[in-house]
Amino acid sequence: MGPEKDCILDIRDLVMRFGGLMALYRPDFVVMRGSITAIIGPNGAGKTTLFNVITGFLIPTEGLVLFNDKPITCLKPHQISRIGISRTFQTVEIFRNMTVLENVMLGFHGRMGSSFTASGLKAPWAVKKENLIKEKAEGILKFIGLSRKSNHAADSLPLGEQKILEVARALACEPALICLDEPAAGLNETESHVLSSLIRAIKEKGITVLLVEHDMKVVMDISDDILVLNHGQKIAQGPPDEIKSHPRVIEAYLGDE
Amino acid sequence: MEQISLSGQLLQYLITGITIGSLYAMVAIGFNIIYDVTEIINFAQGEFVALGGLTMASLNVTLGIPLVFAFCGTVVFVTLIGLLMDRLAIRPIRQPSVVTLIIATIAVSFILRGAAMYFWGKDPYDLPPFSGRTPINILGGVIQPQYLWVIAFLVIVVVLLSFFFDRTIAGKAMRACADNTDAASLVGINVNRMVLMSFALSAAIGAVAGIIITPISLMEYDRGAMLAVKGFSAVILGGLGSFPGAILGGLILGLIESFGAGLISSGYKDAFALLVLLGVLFFKPSGILGNVEISKIKRF
Amino acid sequence: MLRYRKYPVLIVSLIIAFFPWVAAHVPAIDHYPDIMIFAGIYAIITIGLSLLMGYTGQISLGHAAFYGIGAYASAIFTSRYGWNPWLSMLLGTVLTSLIAIVVGGPALKLKGHYLAMATLAFGIIVFIIFNEEAGFTGGPDGMTGIPGLSIFGFKLNAERYYYLVWGIALLVFLFTTNIIQSSAGRALRAIHSSEAAAMAMGVNVPGCKIVVFAYSAGLASLAGSLYAHYMNFLNPSTFDIFFGIKLLIMISLGGIHYIWGAVIGAVIVTFLSYEWLHYFEELEILVYGLILLMITVFLPQGLAGIPEMIKNRFKAAP
Structure with a gap:
């Protein structure tokens, strides 16, 4: 199987601008089918914006999002949900x-x-x-x-x-792809442990997981692939071990916080 | 009868438009003051205007109190009503949602309208103009001096308000509340008092608007509803929460109405403002000068 | 939320069915069935409005306009063009729903105050049109000579009209409750709670809102037609803003989150305005204001919410 066959989500030349603010600038990456991919980065790096673009809540200024090789950038959120991408929210949005x-x-x-x-x-x-x-x-x-x-x-x-x-x-x-926006935020250690095993169980079911997360323990523990964003740009991508020691990642985190 | 020239007629529409527009602008400012602090649209805003006109008629005409004193008395009275409204109707609501708050202010507008009918009856009241009814001739148009008073009072209200918001502690505190309620309460501003003050202030402005417009258009108990809708149209046209927007929106609306009634159809006079409102809401909800996010409810 | 059982519906239906017979034997209330006809007409509107406002969370102050459009459509089609009243009623309902779709498209993108004001403005504009387009509507003087309804040649007198109106109200009630208890109703409640999450879960939020808006407008129109054919004359003042707000009072009083509440509120407010508030004459507006304020402050769930309130109190007590 070639890499094209394997990828479920393909982000190409994506640009998202809000007025003068550049929220995303070409963070090209692919998500492999059946993987757990994490997106990390300092606050304001554009992680949630990226999620909103993928799930149709924002229409990108430029660029393409391909899901199963089909462009989905012009679809509405409910249509995207129906073709197999579902999501959670950073601010808990359950129906109260x-x-x-x-x-x-x-x-x-x-x-x-x-x-x-x-x-x-x-x-x-x-x-x-x-x-x-x-x-x-x-x-x-x-x-x-x-x-x-x-x-x-x-x-x-x-x-x-x-x-x-x-x-x-x-x-x-x-869904074929589930996007989790900071699922571990606000959880205690036991709870995030439960969450980690839950995410793994989801993967076992054959569902691809894309998550934005601040809790490094969870990220390093479960991810197959990690994408690091800073100021809307990709600064690194790779397996957890590689990312841990990546100089630009360390710099981005230390420089920002 | 003397034929009025076309240019004279147009000038007449212009002056009428600016006068009515000034009234709408004042109602719009009243809306904005309460909205900025509480994010409530006060559907009873028009009732303050009606009460202003009616109270003034009682004090000035029925009781014969001199103009200046009656004016002050009226403003104080209506301001009290505004304070009571916050204390008795808005504050006690335990779970304020947009819908409940809308319903509560509508309820208050009903109560005030009903009370006004009880005390003043259904007939319109008149007030003597501040400086007589001798018309002034300008460029072939004929203008009642009261029209100029209305415009002058808009200027006075705007000047006083800018002074209040820029130079006084209370005004600055209110602005802080409008920007960020949580932050304001963190630095020790009593948000509840600011809410109370916003109701008082916009009631007072409503009263002034009612007093100055009554000599031109009379005043009756049920005028408030339409005035509120027009004032709100002005608010939306200018951009919700924006003071310059309120003035601009009010004036534009007044002109549209005056020229629309004069040149197109007087029966649809009230519809013009509403069509403008719908147009703005549908196509540019942030208005001319506003850049507000669509309504989110603030805690208070 | 609400889980309707069959028995309460059956019992209430029976009470309504036998009410005219009982009332006929009690001289003091022998005119109550007439008032109940209006209550039934209003209940048809408030049931739809409750679905729109209570369940979907979209406020409308403009439903008096849809009520009026239905009434005038029936009046104009029958008395000016001589069409069959039932056909006119149907056409009026379809027409009104279409108008609601056109207006609702842009309006329902708005939220909260904006939506309230947009629907209010729409209502006032329609009211002005009723007054101004005298060629069609008769203007402020109104229209007379609207034919009554008949079924298979049987003319519907007041007594039969009572059963027609409440029969329709019952069907509307059942249809609406079915919606609430199914996946469509769940989607509406989801929209009320969080539009973003509803969208992410595959709910076509704008589409759902428009459908509910059109449905509630269609019901208001149907009620308007029933009113027109019962009264046989129309006057624009029936459809003013005050009526729009009276509808709001009905659903708030009954309980905005309960379909039952819509019916209860419609009945109570109808009796208030046709019977019990006569003493206050034109001061009724003051009374309505006080009622509305009391409900928002002390009884935010309305009358239909009282059982649940008591239940919760007992749960919390031990």
Whole structure:
């Protein structure tokens, strides 16, 4: 297999400008199918911006994002979600007005949601789909370890579990690529440990993981490949061992913080 | 009847537009003061104007209190209403969301309108103009002196406000709240008091607007709703939160309305401002001079 | 959130069904069924509005306009062009939904205050058009001679109209509750909670908002047609901003997050304005203001939220 066959996401010549501010400048890289790829960098390096471009929340000033060799830069967020890229948010964005189970069930909306009319008429196929969604959602909660809280109000969960719930919801989109934005932020050591093994388990399922993370322990522990950004540009890419000792990476971190 | 020349007529529209525009600008400033500090759009802003005009009519005409004293009395009274509004209607809301706050200010506007009807009835009230009704002739146009008073008062309000916000401690504290509520409270500014003050201040400006416009257009209890909508249109046109924007927006709106009513259709007079509002909202929600993010709710 | 069971719906339906019979035997309330017709008409609007505002979180102060467009569409199609009333009603509803799609497209990109003001402005503009386009609408004097409704040659008198209106209200209630309890309703609640997350989960946020807006506008239009054919005359003042805000009072009083609340609120406010507030005459606006303020401060979940409030209190107590 050549490298082209292996890559699920290909970022080419990407430029994102906000007025006079250059948020991203050509951080060309590819994400290998089935890998865990981490994006790190000092605050304001453009990591979340990059996520927002990949998931369609921002339209880049220039450049291309290819997902499975198809350009997705002009797609809307919900379309991108439906073709297999799902994400979590840095600021926890669970649906606070729903139960834990309903949060995960919503994740299936893009792929198997029923139309307004079918729902209103309680069409048999809509009811069937709804039952299937529920079953699948319960499966995901089991996988992620939140089954016993499935009927709790989502906002009654502690922060750690809210973050896990967000991952569960993203899994419900049945993605090929899942983008996690600082999943370990605000978690204690035990919780980030749980998270690390969860991310590995996701990889085991054949889902490619792309994550932005500040917690170096988590990053070094689980990543196959690490991309380092600074001021919107790529300054290094490679496996954890290489990145740890990379002079420009050390410089970027020491220079900034 | 004497035929008024076209240029005279256009001049008339211009002056009327600027006068009405000054009124809208004052309502718009009132909106902005409360919005900047609290991120609340006060739907009762127009009621302050109506109350201003009606109270003045009672004090000045019914009770015969001299103009200057009646003026001050009215402003004080309406300011008190503004204070009460914050204390009784806005502050007690436990979980302020945009929708609840909108509903609360609408509720207050209903209460004030209902109370105004109870005390003043449904008939319009008149006020004697500040300096008589002898029209002034300028370039073939005929102008009531009160029009000039309205424009003059807009200038006075703007000058006083800039002095307040630039030179006084309270004004600077309020500006700090507007920039960043959390930071302001960290440096020891009492945010609650600033919110209270913003209501007082915009009530006072509303009262002034009501007093000066009543000799031109009379005042009745239910005028507030439309004034609020027009004032808000001015706010949006100029850019929410921007003071120069409020003035500019108000004046442009006044001119559009005056020329639209004169040259196109007087029946649709009120629709012009609203079409402008919709146009701006749909195509450039940040307005002419604004660069605000679409509404986020601030804590207070 | 709300999980409807069949029995409460059945019981309430039975109460509504037998109410005219009971009222006919109690002289003091024998005119209540007439008032209930209006309550039913308003309930059709508030159910849709509750889905839009309570569940999807999109405020609208302009639904009086859609109500009016429906009423005038029925009136104009039937009395000026002689079309069948049922056809006119259907066409009016479709037309109104289309207008809602056109207006909602740009308007629903706005949030909070902006959306409130945009819908308010739309409502006022439509109201001005009702007044000014006298050639079509009769202007401020209104329109008369709107035909009543009949089914298979049976003319619907007040008693039958009662059942027509509440029958439609029941269907609308069931349809809307089904939506809420399905994946479509979940998507709407997701939009209310976090638009960004909803989008990331594959929810077509602008599309959903427009569909709900058009649906609620269509219901308002349907209610307007029912009103027009019942009253047989129209006057623009029925559709002013005040009515738009009255709708807001209905759903806030009943409980904005409950479809039941929309029905309760519609019934109570209708009785307030047709019966109980007569004593206050035109001061009713003051009373409405006070009610609205009391609810926002003391009962933010509305009347339908009281059971849950009590339940939570008991849960917290031990």
